[in-house]
Amino acid sequence: GAGVSQSPSNKVTEKGKDVELRCDPISGHTALYWYRQSLGQGLEFLIYFQGNSAPDKSGLPSDRFSAERTGGSVSTLTIQRTQQEDSAVYLCASSRGLAQHGETQYFGPGTRLLVL
Amino acid sequence: QQQVKQSPQSLIVQKGGISIINCAYENTAFDYFPWYQQFPGKGPALLIAIRPDVSEKKEGRFTISFNKSAKQFSLHIMDSQPGDSATYFCAAGFYDKVIFGPGTSLSVIP
Numbered sequence: 001g002a003g004v005s006q007s008p009s010n011k012v013t014e015k016g017k018d019v020e021l022r023c024d025p026i027s028g029h030t031a032l033y034w035y036r037q038s039l040g041q042g043l044e045f046l047i048y049f050q051g052n053s054a055p056d057k058s059g060l061p062s063d064r065f066s067a068e069r070t071g072g073s074v075s076t077l078t079i080q081r082t083q084q085e086d087s088a089v090y091l092c093a094s095s096r097g098l099a100q101h102g103e104t105q106y107f108g109p110g111t112r113l114l115v116l
Numbered sequence: 117q118q119q120v121k122q123s124p125q126s127l128i129v130q131k132g133g134i135s136i137i138n139c140a141y142e143n144t145a146f147d148y149f150p151w152y153q154q155f156p157g158k159g160p161a162l163l164i165a166i167r168p169d170v171s172e173k174k175e176g177r178f179t180i181s182f183n184k185s186a187k188q189f190s191l192h193i194m195d196s197q198p199g200d201s202a203t204y205f206c207a208a209g210f211y212d213k214v215i216f217g218p219g220t221s222l223s224v225i226p
Contacts, residue, residue, distance in 0.1 A: 004159075033214075035216075042122075042205060042216045042217055042218035042219045043152075043160065043205060043207075043216035043219075044216075045214070045215060045216070091159050091160070093159075104162045105150075105162060105214070107159030107160050107161065108159055109157075109158065109159055110159055
């Protein structure tokens with residue numbers, strides 16, 4: 001595919017369940033970002049992967065959130081014991097290098113998570 | 117130190133008018149300032165970006181003005197069109213992440 005893809009596009013789950021969100025970045029992009037966008041709110045940074053370096057997890061809101069990136073490509077964001085306040089759109093973005101160095105971030109369409 | 121402020125929260129502009137969105141940051145170490153445009157149901161898309169070594173950058177109808185001493189930057193949309201109606205996010209880059217402002221909902225009315 002030409003762009004960043006995310007799956008599922010929509011996820012409804014019950015409070016307390018675990019969910020996994022997947023991101024397929026653009027081929028060759030070394031940087032991958034996860035963001036969260038709550039209804040009517042701006043984008044909240046969650047976690048960032050750059051190549052084989054240890055990820056910057058400073059944006060993760062709690063220890064229920066974790067993410068991994070296998071083989072420097074696909075990334076999975078896992079939310080354990082989901083809470084209603086986790087309901088949001090989770091956006092993934094990738095770039096060839098660091099966005100701070102002028103590399104454009106390309107965003108996926110997002111996964112809309114609803115925790116009942 | 118890490119916050120990016122953005123105003124107004126919402127903006128209504130008549131077709132052909134100028135839309136102005138302002139942002140302010142606190143951390144002088146930031147060195148990359150992009151603007152994103154987001155349509156409903158879509159992910160954000162990079163619109164235009166600026167570095168602190170220039171005071172202005174123009175791309176088509178979109179212009180970023182940057183005031184390093186005031187730690188402020190703004191987006192100007194000239195000749196605003198109904199198709200420009202979207203949410204606009206400013207952002208600032210520091211180390212290895214970009215921090216976003218809360219967004220401005222722009223409506224351009226015919």
